[in-house]
Amino acid sequence: xxxxxxKRADAQxxxxxxxxxxxxxxxxxxxxxxxxxxxxxxxxxxxxxxxxGSRTELLDAVFVRALTRAHExxxxxxxxxxxREALARLVASSWQVxxxxxxxxxxAQRTLPAERIRDLHENPMRRVRSLLERGxxxxxxxxDLTADWLVAVFYTILHGAAxxxxxxxxxxxxxxxxxxxxxxAAFTPPxxxxxx
Amino acid sequence: xxxxxxKRADAQxxxxxxxxxxxxxxxxxxxxxxxxxxxxxxxxxxxxxxxxGSRTELLDAVFVRALTRAHExxxxxxxxxxxREALARLVASSWQVxxxxxxxxxxAQRTLPAERIRDLHENPMRRVRSLLERGxxxxxxxxDLTADWLVAVFYTILHGAAxxxxxxxxxxxxxxxxxxxxxxAAFTPPxxxxxx
DNA sequence: GTCTTGTCGAACACCTCTGTTCGAGTTAAT
DNA sequence: ATTAACTCGAACAGAGGTGTTCGACAAGAC
Numbered sequence: 001x002x003x004x005x006x007k008r009a010d011a012q013x014x015x016x017x018x019x020x021x022x023x024x025x026x027x028x029x030x031x032x033x034x035x036x037x038x039x040x041x042x043x044x045x046x047x048x049x050x051x052x053g054s055r056t057e058l059l060d061a062v063f064v065r066a067l068t069r070a071h072e073x074x075x076x077x078x079x080x081x082x083x084r085e086a087l088a089r090l091v092a093s094s095w096q097v098x099x100x101x102x103x104x105x106x107x108a109q110r111t112l113p114a115e116r117i118r119d120l121h122e123n124p125m126r127r128v129r130s131l132l133e134r135g136x137x138x139x140x141x142x143x144d145l146t147a148d149w150l151v152a153v154f155y156t157i158l159h160g161a162a163x164x165x166x167x168x169x170x171x172x173x174x175x176x177x178x179x180x181x182x183x184x185a186a187f188t189p190p191x192x193x194x195x196x
Numbered sequence: 197x198x199x200x201x202x203k204r205a206d207a208q209x210x211x212x213x214x215x216x217x218x219x220x221x222x223x224x225x226x227x228x229x230x231x232x233x234x235x236x237x238x239x240x241x242x243x244x245x246x247x248x249g250s251r252t253e254l255l256d257a258v259f260v261r262a263l264t265r266a267h268e269x270x271x272x273x274x275x276x277x278x279x280r281e282a283l284a285r286l287v288a289s290s291w292q293v294x295x296x297x298x299x300x301x302x303x304a305q306r307t308l309p310a311e312r313i314r315d316l317h318e319n320p321m322r323r324v325r326s327l328l329e330r331g332x333x334x335x336x337x338x339x340d341l342t343a344d345w346l347v348a349v350f351y352t353i354l355h356g357a358a359x360x361x362x363x364x365x366x367x368x369x370x371x372x373x374x375x376x377x378x379x380x381a382a383f384t385p386p387x388x389x390x391x392x
Numbered sequence: 393g394t395c396t397t398g399t400c401g402a403a404c405a406c407c408t409c410t411g412t413t414c415g416a417g418t419t420a421a422t
Numbered sequence: 423a424t425t426a427a428c429t430c431g432a433a434c435a436g437a438g439g440t441g442t443t444c445g446a447c448a449a450g451a452c
Contacts, residue, residue, distance in 0.1 A: 008397055008450055033439065044400045049441065110306070118363060142381075144392065148365045149374050152356055160352030167314060169344045178345050185338075186382045190392030194384045196340065204420055204427055229409060240430045245411065 015051050017041045022062045023104060030107035034058070056111050063108045067120050070097045074127065083135030084184055084195060090131065091158075091180045099162040099172075121155075128154050135187065142189040153186055211247050213237045218258045219300060226303035230254070252307055259304045263316050266293045270323065279331030280380055280391060286327065287354075287376045295358040295368075317351075324350050331383065338385040349382055 007015075021041035025032035034055050038045040052058040077093045079086045108117055128151050135141035141150070161179050164170035170178065185194045203211075217237035221228035230251050234241040248254040273289045275282045304313055324347050331337035337346070357375050360366035366374065381390045 010449065011398060014399085034441090035439085045440095046401080046442085047399055050398075053441095055440070114363075142390075145374055145377060146366075146370075149360065149378075152360050152365070153353065153378055156352050156356030156359075157349065160348055160356075163352075164345065164348050167310075169348070170342075174342075178341055181341060181386075182345075182349055182382050185384055185386075185390070186378050188381055188390045190377075190381075190390045193389050194338075194381070194386045196386035206419060207428060210429085230411090231409080241410095242412085242431080243429055246428075249411095251410070 011051070014041070014043055014047060018043060018048055018051065018058070019062055019065055022058055023066065026059075026062065026107040027100075027103040030103060030110055032107075059108060059111045060116070063104065063112065063117075064120065066101050066104055067124065070101065071123055073097060074124070079127070079131055083131060083138055083140050086131055087135070087183060087187070088180045090128070091183065092176050095158055095161060095175055095179055098158045099165055099175075102159060102162040102166070105159075125151055125155070132187070139189070140192075141187045144190060150187060154183060157182055157186075207247070210237070210239055210243060214239060214244055214247065214254070215258055215261055218254055219262065222255075222258065222303040223296075223299040226299060226306055228303075255304060255307045256312070259300065259308065259313075260316065262297050262300055263320065266297065267319055269293060270320070275323070275327055279327060279334055279336050282327055283331070283379060283383070284376045286324070287379065288372050291354055291357060291371055291375055294354045295361055295371075298355060298358040298362070301355075321347055321351070328383070335385070336388075337383045340386060346383060350379060353378055353382075 018037065018041045022032075022037045025037050025040050029036075034048060035045055037058070038048045041048070048058070052061065074090070074093055074097070077089050079090065105117075129147060132141055132147055132150055132154075136143055136147075157179055161170060161175050165172055165175060181196055184196065188194050214233065214237045217239075218228075218233045221233050221236050225232075230244060231241055233254070234244045237244070244254070248257065270286070270289055270293070273285055275286065301313075325343060328337055328343055328346055328350075332339055332343075353375055357366060357371050361368055361371060377392055380392070384390050
C-alpha cells in the first residue's frame with residue numbers, strides 16, 4: 001500500500017490507474033496476472049512493482065479500496081426509524097455493491113489469507129450488527145439465535161443472491177425484494193407473523 | 197473418469213487410493229498439485245496420469261464421487277410426513293456433508309467450469325425442490341418467492357453455516373438448530389407465525 | 393533550468409506446475 | 423509359467439508466472 005501523499009503527480013495518477021485496472025481485470029479473471037493488470041493500466045510492469053511490492057500487496061490494496069468505497073456508500077443509508085424498514089433500505093443499497101464486487105472477493109480469497117479477509121469485513125459487519133441489535137431491542141428481530149449467526153445470514157443471503165444473478169436464475173430487478181423478504185422472515189422472532 | 201470394470205485388481209486399488217488421497221489433499225489445500233496427490237496416494241505421478249488424463253479430469257472425478265456419496269447418504273433421509281419436520285431432518289443430515297466437502301467445492305470452483313458445477317448440483321437440488329413444493333402444497337411454505345430462489349437460500353445457508361464453523365464463530369453442535377430455525381422462518385408464508 | 397523522481401522495455405534468474413516419454417521392473421490373470 | 427497389464431523413477435520439454443536489475447529516457451517540482 002504505497003503512500004499517495006508526497007508522491008509526484010504522475011505517480012499518483014499511475015497508482016490510481018493501476019488500482020482501477022486491477023479491479024477491472026480481477027473481476028473478469030480472478031487469476032489475472034501482474035502483466036495483464038499493468039498492460040490494462042497502460043503502465044509497464046516495472047512501474048507497477050515500483051508502487052506495489054508484490055502481487056499480493058496489490059490485491060490487498062484493491063480489496064481495501066473496494067471495501068472502503070462500499071463502506072462510504074453505505075454510510076449514506078438512513079438506518080433510523082423502524083428497524084425492519086431500515087433493513088429493507090440497507091438491503092436495497094447493499095445488494096448491488098455485493099453483486100459488483102463479488103468477483104473481487106473471489107480473487108481476494110485466492111491470494112489473501114482468510115484471516116485478512118475476515119478482518120476487513122469487520123467494519124461492514126458492525127453496521128449490520130448494530131441495526132440487528134436495535135431491532136432486537138424493539139422486539140421485531142429474534143433473540144433465540146446468536147447475533148453472530150444472524151449477521152452471517154445477512155451476508156450469506158446477499159452473496160447467494162449475487163451468485164444466483166450471475167447464474168442467470170435471479171432477475172436483477174427482483175433481487176432486492178427477494179432478499180428483503182427472506183431476511184425479514186429469517187429475522188422474525190418465533191411466534192410472530194412473517195411480515196409482507 | 198477411468199472405467200473401473202475390466203481393470204486389473206491393483207489398478208482398481210490405485211484408482212481408489214488416488215481418489216481418496218486427492219480428496220484429502222484438496223481439502224487441506226485447494227491448489228494441491230498432482231505430485232502432492234500422487235505422493236499422498238503412495239503412487240507415482242506417471243501412474244496417476246495413466247488413470248486420469250489431466251488434473252482437471254481428476255478433480256472432476258473426485259467431485260463427482262463426493263456428490264454421489266452425499267446423494268446416497270441423503271437418500272436414507274425420510275422426507276415424508278410434515279414438510280417442516282422433514283426439512284429439519286434433511287438439514288440435520290445435510291449440514292455435516294456440506295461442512296466436510298466445502299473445501300472440495302472450493303477446489304472444484306478453481307478448476308472446473310462453473311457450468312459443470314451447476315450441472316452436478318442439479319440432482320441434490322431436486323430433492324430440496326420437491327420437498328419445498330410439497331410443503332407449499334400443504335400451505336406451510338411460502339409461494340410469494342420463486343422456487344429457484346428458495347432452493348438457493350437452502351444451499352446458501354448451509355454453505356454459510358459451514359463457513360462460520362470454519363471461522364470458529366459457530367459451534368458445530370449448535371449448527372443444525374440454527375440452520376433449521378433460520379430456514380423454517382425463511383420458508384414461512386407471510387402472515388403466518390414463525391415456528392419455534 | 394536544473395535536479396530529483398519516476399517511467400520504460402528488455403532481459404534475466406528462478407520457480408512451480410503440467411503432461412509425456414523411456415526402459416526396466418513388478419504384479420495379477422489364466 | 424507365460425503373458426499381458428500395470429507400475430515406477432528419472433528425465434524431458436514447455437508454458438507461465440513472479441520479482442529484479444540495468445541503463446536510457448521523460449516528466450514533474452522548485
